[in-house]
Amino acid sequence: MKVSVEVFLKPGVLDVQGKATEAALKGLGFANVSDVRLGRIIRFNLAGASADEARAQARAMADKLLANAVIESYSVEVSEA
């Protein structure tokens, strides 16, 4: 299965990179932009796993390493390889 884990700072945790990017976008004339958040996408393949198994495994990976629960939340997407 193809897995994609998306990690973002939790709402309420100041995303200084998002803020700086938003300011730069506004400086370029995109006046209507708001709520810019910077995150991270981690993609990988999981061999021999069903979609449900792959989702569970990806969650375990996110809990153990890919995301820091103190500051980040994540979402998992799974698709056929």
Place this chain on the structure above:
Amino acid sequence: MKSAVIVFPGSNCDRDCAVAVQRSTGSKPAMVWHTETALDDGLDLIILPGGFSYGDYLRSGAMAARSAVMSEVRRLAQKGVAVIGICNGFQILCEAEMLPGALLRNSGLKYLCKPVTLDVVNSQTRFTRAFAGRAQAVMTVGNADGNYFADAETLRRVEGEGRIVFRYHENPNGSQNGIAGLINEGGNVLGMMPHPDRAFEADLGSADGALVFQSVAGAALEVA
């Protein structure tokens, strides 16, 4: 005092820490590579040094927190051995959940490298007893991710338990409550962003950092 400095790939203050401990306390630490799976039970102090372990990949300290030696560091910490994480070492201790919270990107987005004045909040810990009677200390910060964050409940708890050891006199990086260093519940694990290892002799601009290592050495002597 028997001490060890843990060396991760990308650590760059490991030697600074070793020299600082030796000149501050007279005893020379052992240098321990991160693949080590057995640490000496007789250690009085373990130091996780500053630097960029694993290139700061994923998150600062994330990889190092999960390396082989850390289960030994955790085991000895549970037995009461003193552990100091400085800068990247502090990030590693948070990532390893040996200290609460996390270190975010500095609020000004810049890498900050400068001496800072710290308020000595708690001089009753085994890391700060030599600061007794001192309201302030000067040490150097050098980091991009030094902005201490913890949720409101955690902050209330650590403040209520007197676990904040150093606070920035003027907050340089957006850290909540100006937190520059704090200890764990047991009082034997300290994480701090400023570098005592860059402030152990007057020639370095400040000798205040030596007091951190001398505090631990003093406590070790009493036990012995």
